[in-house]
Amino acid sequence: MRIITLTTDFGTRDWFVGTMKGVILGINPRATLVDITHEIPPGDIRAAAFVLASSYQYFPEGTIHMVVVDPGVGSGRKAIVIQTARYFFVGPDNGVLSLAVAAEKIKAIRSLENPKYQVQPRSRTFHGRDLFAPAAAHLACGLSMRSFGRALHSFKTLSTNAPRVTPSGIQGEVQYVDCFGNCITNISQRELARLRGPSQVVITKGQGRFPIKEFYDAVPAGKPVAVISSMGFLEIAINGDSAAARFQIKVGDRIRIQSGNR
Amino acid sequence: MRIITLTTDFGTRDWFVGTMKGVILGINPRATLVDITHEIPPGDIRAAAFVLASSYQYFPEGTIHMVVVDPGVGSGRKAIVIQTARYFFVGPDNGVLSLAVAAEKIKAIRSLENPKYQVQPRSRTFHGRDLFAPAAAHLACGLSMRSFGRALHSFKTLSTNAPRVTPSGIQGEVQYVDCFGNCITNISQRELARLRGPSQVVITKGQGRFPIKEFYDAVPAGKPVAVISSMGFLEIAINGDSAAARFQIKVGDRIRIQSGNR
């Protein structure tokens, strides 16, 4: 029994995800399939990378994480599998795996080239079905890394902005907006701990003032609040409502934390 | 093999549901996971309670039903597991389990307190992952109820309005609007049977007149119809269209049935 997780921008309206699962179960009927999400905004490599990095480590060792957000499908971009000390990651080499793998110990990287482990004839438009699903299924059967293709020594990574800590506070940015409208920043609990007495989070572009609390319901319904999110990052929210909608916050917006009590 | 069902307001866009499944499968790789829905309107405890009450009894005995609609996450609200003669129910103690459990024979109630059966360090914002998922997984492994925490003798229940039956008819209300726009009332088949010759359902706020039929397609496409829904409640519908949209019906709206043939 091996777990294969699926993260894509395929949506759930058409047959794309079901077809990939059919291909996987045809190769390995005992695989356990878990959807992370199929609602990554079309082609949004950065969102997919963040979703994967936020979830992969809650799965048992040996899990195979497959990500298909692949705007370059059919072009010259490589298709890869990365083995780390604990997991396997399968996807296009466009950076989508990089935020998760950054925290893991890499053991091997291979290019997915061997036609024997692909659906034939291979389409130029649906590598989720023809390339990535069979690779994940064969990994779940215990196929060796070297069977897939030549060894690679690097893979594409996404640039990330670290928050800037100054005497007067921290400046960071919004990394991800979830379906509740909670805005997850790149400011971690560790950086926050370096400030003395941070009492307010101030969004520079608006009037929102977000007291840092331990949980959403620590402020009255409808009131702004900042919490440490379940992934360890500072998160801007409104108790029971959408901070993104109320304050028009989007990914990339700057967030400033002022030090001291004001 | 044990089934765990999941009902949440987490949506399917982010990684929340996938992460809970990873935690469950890490504890019990043989659990069978079934999504009821993850699209409960955010924080809508009553909708979640109705969805659970409409579905739980179609699962085999021993199934573990986990519900995470939890606007008070991190606050003082209790987290509980209820064992009935046939099922287990896991969720926050905010009434979300109460409509389903009302029809079952309760055997034990426990508070989820034992840190040994929680993800550590436990977040204050994602108890679905850190508290409820591990509890469900350990139940699926056969862990005893008393391992989780102290025994409780009650749990929070939701108030419900019974329909009012008078000589001239029945007055009830809309309990739930489904994704087709069908409006499920709180008037049951039993109450309806007490009327002689009910021939029309009249919505007091509009002009809709809904003849009671055995199935949707018993009226022409686009025409109003009332049927006994698959859960045994009277349901207001339009054949092939949305009654909720056409007549602007929402949860809590009053529905009146007039007795006799007019």
Add this chain to the structure above:
Amino acid sequence: MRIITLTTDFGTRDWFVGTMKGVILGINPRATLVDITHEIPPGDIRAAAFVLASSYQYFPEGTIHMVVVDPGVGSGRKAIVIQTARYFFVGPDNGVLSLAVAAEKIKAIRSLENPKYQVQPRSRTFHGRDLFAPAAAHLACGLSMRSFGRALHSFKTLSTNAPRVTPSGIQGEVQYVDCFGNCITNISQRELARLRGPSQVVITKGQGRFPIKEFYDAVPAGKPVAVISSMGFLEIAINGDSAAARFQIKVGDRIRIQSGNR
């Protein structure tokens, strides 16, 4: 272990799909359930038939494909199971199975009539739960076709328009619009091969001109392109955007391919 796929218009917001899975697992706890989609537009038999025809053959032999898009539920329409050389198909007899079965060798057709293999009491509004789910589950247990009801010798089929190939080009139509806004036509790779040097696809109703390429990213982002879709049909697209939205294309719209280089 048997796979059961589910294709419905039930949406994922309510409890309908979860309930069907509960019924299936109660009868056959070892069934592997795979969702194709539950977001077929309500009552859209043709869309469901196309989705099934695009996905069923990627599942291993013996898979049971269950489709519940059933606007005539409760009326006189028959409920059927079709056994082909490789698969089983379960659904209402309204044409929804016909596009997939057209490519398969039929071995038997039976009417679902035996109350022993239905949820009792059977509702008139939810045959997915009461009729089709139990039939699929019992098939997965190996129940014989003849147990379900009398043999049938035909089933309802959907009409389809073949593309028209003339000396000056091909005229076809849009069969399906996917969630990316890609518009899949009824013009197959085979018909395209009969043209000499087709260099442009021209939509008769608009100004879109779509060069035929091997993959989406062969044109710059935001530019129109036509590719052979993963199912072998010509597909109208925009690299990284929605062709359906930009050119207001919908199912049934005519597509013309001009022969020769212009």
